[in-house]
Amino acid sequence: MRCQLPLTLGRDSEPKPDVSIVRRADAVSDTSHPTTAELVFEVAGESLPRDRLTKAALYAEAGIPEYVIVNAEQDCLEVHRDPDAASRRYRTLVTLSGEQAFESAAVPGFGFRVAALFE
Numbered sequence: 662m663r664c665q666l667p668l669t670l671g672r673d674s675e676p677k678p679d680v681s682i683v684r685r686a687d688a689v690s691d692t693s694h695p696t697t698a699e700l701v702f703e704v705a706g707e708s709l710p711r712d713r714l715t716k717a718a719l720y721a722e723a724g725i726p727e728y729v730i731v732n733a734e735q736d737c738l739e740v741h742r743d744p745d746a747a748s749r750r751y752r753t754l755v756t757l758s759g760e761q762a763f764e765s766a767a768v769p770g771f772g773f774r775v776a777a778l779f780e
Contacts, residue, residue, distance in 0.1 A: 662681075662683075663678075663681045665678070665679060668681060668694055668695055668697070668698055668723075676719055676720075678698070678716075679704045680702040681700065681702070682701075683697070683698045683699065696723075697723060699768050700767045700768050700771070701728050702730075703716055703728075703729075704731045704733060705730050705733060705734075706733045709730070709734065712730050713730065717730075717741060717750070717751060718749040721741070721744040721749050722746050723744075724744050727741070727742050727766055727767040728740075728741040728742075728751065729741070735758070736759075736779045738757045738763055738775055739755075739756055740754070740755045740757060740763065742755070742767075757775045759775060760774060760775070761774075762774050
């Protein structure tokens with residue numbers, strides 16, 4: 662698990678997700694940043710439009726299997742899955758809130774109750 666550390670997703674792209682879950686094998690280099698992640702979280706307030714458009718496109722193009730926006734304005738998660746690199750979009754979007762549970766499709770066994778983030 663990495664917090665606010667870069668991912669190198671292309672020659673000119675190094676976003677710093679709030680949290681990323683990276684396989685150990687992809688994170689062992691001392692000379693470069695990981696080039697992929699299994700799961701990425703962005704916490705969004707004022708950055709919500711950028712996270713929905715710009716960052717979602719970057720992560721989908723890079724083939725990140727699961728991208729979650731923690732929407733702090735509406736106390737919900739916007740869960741993006743099934744990236745299509747060619748269109749730079751995710752095929753699936755699910756919004757979770759309240760007592761619903763987030764269960765990662767990309768990281769087996771990782772999940773939590775959504776309301777716990779906003780208590």
